[in-house]
Amino acid sequence: MSTTSLIIGASGQIGTELTKKLRATYGENSVIASDIRDDNTALVNSGPFKRMDAMDYNAIKDCVTQYNVDTVYLMAAMLSATGEKYPEKAWHLNMTSLFNVLNLAKEGFIKKIFWPSSIAVFGPTTPREQTPQYTIMEPTTVYGITKQVGERWCEYYFNNYGVDVRSIRYPGIISWKTLPGGGTTDYAIDIYHKALETGTYDCFLKDNTALPMMFMDDAINATVNLMDAKPEQVKIRSSYNLAAISFTPSQLAKSIQQHLPNFTISYTPDFRQQIAESWPKSINDAQARLDWGWKHSFDMQSITKEMLSQLQKKYQD
Numbered sequence: 489m490s491t492t493s494l495i496i497g498a499s500g501q502i503g504t505e506l507t508k509k510l511r512a513t514y515g516e517n518s519v520i521a522s523d524i525r526d527d528n529t530a531l532v533n534s535g536p537f538k539r540m541d542a543m544d545y546n547a548i549k550d551c552v553t554q555y556n557v558d559t560v561y562l563m564a565a566m567l568s569a570t571g572e573k574y575p576e577k578a579w580h581l582n583m584t585s586l587f588n589v590l591n592l593a594k595e596g597f598i599k600k601i602f603w604p605s606s607i608a609v610f611g612p613t614t615p616r617e618q619t620p621q622y623t624i625m626e627p628t629t630v631y632g633i634t635k636q637v638g639e640r641w642c643e644y645y646f647n648n649y650g651v652d653v654r655s656i657r658y659p660g661i662i663s664w665k666t667l668p669g670g671g672t673t674d675y676a677i678d679i680y681h682k683a684l685e686t687g688t689y690d691c692f693l694k695d696n697t698a699l700p701m702m703f704m705d706d707a708i709n710a711t712v713n714l715m716d717a718k719p720e721q722v723k724i725r726s727s728y729n730l731a732a733i734s735f736t737p738s739q740l741a742k743s744i745q746q747h748l749p750n751f752t753i754s755y756t757p758d759f760r761q762q763i764a765e766s767w768p769k770s771i772n773d774a775q776a777r778l779d780w781g782w783k784h785s786f787d788m789q790s791i792t793k794e795m796l797s798q799l800q801k802k803y804q805d
């Protein structure tokens with residue numbers, strides 16, 4: 489059966505690569521990209537694009553009916569660090585956009601939703617090592633609160649209205665194509681850019697702050713595999729724990745020094761340190777592996793190799 493997908497927030501870090509992957513798999517006209525910004529020319533020129541605000545229910549509904557969309561990927565959100573600067577804006581954007589798509593599904597306009605959650609749903613009272621799927625969740629950031637509440641609403645819409653909504657708790661995602669914006673895990677991308685540009689990096693987290701991370705290709709595969717899974721395989725309708733690797737800034741710096749021996753790192757922790765310390769160090773994702781066959785491919789060494797070689801090419805152009 490052919491599907492038409494709408495990606496909301498397609499110009500962002502994950503949205504850009506998800507759009508590219510879905511267009512390559514299903515055909516460019518089957519994937520409508522949308523964002524409040526229309527300055528991502530590669531995306532705008534590679535298939536249908538609609539400039540749209542994720543908080544505008546009528547605009548999304550018009551787009552869904554115009555293009556016969558049956559699947560929506562809601563990738564627009566304000567992340568953890570920016571969310572602390574604009575708490576009310578983060579709450580409104582993250583919750584209104586979610587209700588918009590959940591209600592479109594409830595009202596029968598769309599059939600399937602992907603909505604990303606995050607390791608930010610966990611908090612300082614959560615066990616930090618091998619954090620289980622089901623555990624104490626007392627998030628302390630606005631972003632984490634919106635993701636935790638969002639998970640509850642996803643499960644509620646599935647149980648009460650039969651909405652086919654699927655979700656993953658993404659860890660920090662490392663990529664070279666599009667920069668992330670406003671996250672606590674962003675250092676793990678900035679570090680590669682600075683290593684190549686200046687040979688030194690001042691990290692906003694302490695050297696020994698371990699966080700769960702994943703390469704973009706793995707994150708995209710997980711997303712596509714979860715969306716392709718048969719409904720009966722998707723046993724969790726709040727959000728799945730998902731893991732690949734965990735490392736600290738100093739471990740990452742050492743992996744970069746294997747390629748760039750003169751690279752140096754310093755540490756000036758800021759408000760993001762407290763956010764990072766409230767999140768898990770590692771995640772137990774046994775349920776995702778069991779239910780729909782999740783498995784990651786990239787470890788820290790292969791991520792560093794790929795990041796440096798891709799960014800080197802980018803900087804040469």
Ligand code: AKB
Pocket residue numbers: 567568569605606607608631658659660661670671672673674
């Ligand atoms: C952030 O740092 O806010 C995000 C996330 C872990 O969801 N990358």
